[in-house]
Amino acid sequence: MSLMNVAMDLISKGRKVALIDFDLEAPGLNTFGICANNRQTPGVVEFVHDYLATNVSPDILRYFEPCDEEGRLWLMPAGAMDDSYSSRLAEINWRDLYARKDGFFLFEDLKAQIQRDIAPDYLLIDSRTGHTDVGGICTRQLPNSVVFLFFPNEQNLHGLKKVSDLVDKENRSRNPINQIAKHFVTSNVPDLDDENRILADRLVQFSRELGYSQLHTIHRYNSLSLLNQEIFTSTRPNTRLAEEYRQLTKVIIQENPEDKEGAANFLNILIKERSFKSLSPSVISERIEKISEKHSTDSALMILISQYKEQLGEYDSAVRYIDSAISSGYKEPGAYLRKAKLSLVSGNTALASEALTAFLGQDTFKFNDLNLAINLISRAQPDMLYEVFKSSAFYSLEPEDLKGIIELHFLNDEYRRDLVENAVLTALEKNKNRWSLEQFNQVSRLLPLLYISQGEFRKAIEALESARANRGFTRPDLFNLAMARWGRDGQPNNALFKTFLDDVKGVDLQAENANFKQCLSIAYWVTGKTDFAIEAATLAQQQARDSAALSFSCWTYLYRRPRDFSADINDMLKMYRGAKVHPAIFVKRDQDLFT
Secondary structure (H helix, E strand, C coil): CHHHHHHHHHHHCCCCEEEEECCCCCCCHHHCHHHCCCCCCCCHHHHHHHHHHHCCCCCHHHCCEECCCCCCEEEECCCCCCCCHHHHHHHCCHHHHHHHCCHHHHHHHHHHHHHHHHCCCEEEEECCCCCCCCHHHHHHHCCCEEEEEECCCHHHHHHHHHHHHHHHHHHHCCCHHHCCEEEEEEEEECCCCCCCCHHHHHHHHHHHHHCCCCEEEEECCCCHHHHHCCCHHHHCCCCHHHHHHHHHHHHHHHCCCCCHHHHHHHHHHHHHHCCCCCCCHHHHHHHHHHHHHHCCCCHHHHHHHHHHHHHCCCHHHHHHHHHHHHHCCCCCHHHHHHHHHHHHHCCCHHHHHHHHHHHHCCCCCCHHHHHHHHHHHHHHCHHHHHHHHHCHHHHCCCHHHHHHHHHHHCCCCHHHHCCCHHHHHHHHHHCCCCCCHHHHHHHHCHHHHHHHHCCCHHHHHHHHHHHHHHCCCCHHHHHHHHHHHHHHHCCCCHHHHHHHHHHCCCCCHHHCCHHHHHHHHHHHHHCCCHHHHHHHHHHHHHHHHCCCCCEEECCCCEEECHHHHHHHHHHHHHHHCCCCCCCHHHHHHCHHHHC
């Protein structure tokens, strides 16, 4: 039942599946609807009989049949269910087959023919759990993984431990990469209140005796549909039972490095947990190598491998896998950024610059990606910053994101500030038909800030007066106009600053940011309210010190770090106390005007 549910789940995922019914004493796979036949099809028993009669490995297609028209599911039954089946089975001496008739090579050839002629993604073998003559074929020779299904009672523990120990013995003789994986699944478990810890204690005993670290459970499911051997993963996919079978499928897939989904599951667990409980580092490394070889053109898997390599500190290897993903068509901007970051960690600034140039050449990118890119450019090659404004993707940003990038990265430094004016004008021109009026104004308000910070006061006044005529005049616009006229005329216009103060009456000062308090302080000082000016400046300074964020300073018209903002406030306080100090924007523009 579990095998058929897993098989149908695999098929629903697009996999091709072959089945072998090796439960020779109690066969049953050909009783399920999709595999039901006339029960006369030859199978495992006839395959062995024909080999013993001819000493030649038979053609396996005589013993397999497709269960569906698409050829997604193939079955090799236990044998033809006629009156002589039991006698044919009894005639096979399995020990003699292996000891004197090259039985081992017969079943190796069986695997090879299945792979060649049917080419399934998965071969699922139904076998009795007990210690039988054919048990070794199904649990030690044929499988990559063994799924032990058991009811947790004492009798099953003893029988299961014998088989599990034999698998362990087989593994000790194998290369670490070719180990048989073991999965333990409690089946038909009653879903009852375990107040006396009967089940819990029994499972602790099983775990201790069998040595597993992970246990899967298939609960007892009370449905008469089970009498009809209904396959729940196909017909009732939303039930808990179907979900438990799907979890079992997922575990099986995860063991298969040739399966893309399995490889992705394996790598995601590895990245999340940074290890794999049942595998040694050398086996993990070998499996990653297999995934890399099998899926070398799968960019998503290459990116996952690169992430794991990065966790290990193998930065050069991580970069190679990123390159492999990119060459396979991976176009996510984040790949170039990770390559740049890892190259910088490795000290390769040339490679980092190359990756950043490729990033800027993308058609689109998001705010967070560009934000990181600019930080990396600042570390790798600051002279590249002007390339940001050559990127068409920059101008396709949403207006609030474009404005945020300029404020965070270009209105915080005199050199960078000088790169921005043309970029803002270009953005306004390119997006005049795309942005709403509100969005257009949001970006255009950057121009007066730039002009004032550069000492271009007449241009700032012109832009602000134009804004007054064409859109709503905001409180920041009013303050900036007052500062621009101060810069142009060489002395502050008391009436403009008073108008600003009248406009902010009733504002909760504590709720405003440090920049607002700083602007308020200057307005107070200009209008002769020095005590208020000092109080507001002190509050602004304290607020900026308590924050790790940049604050816009109306003293320099740049975004400033807390320490630099605090220095601006100190200069303001000196001005209030009569020192020959003026806002930095004025001093830089015309030293003589303010002496």
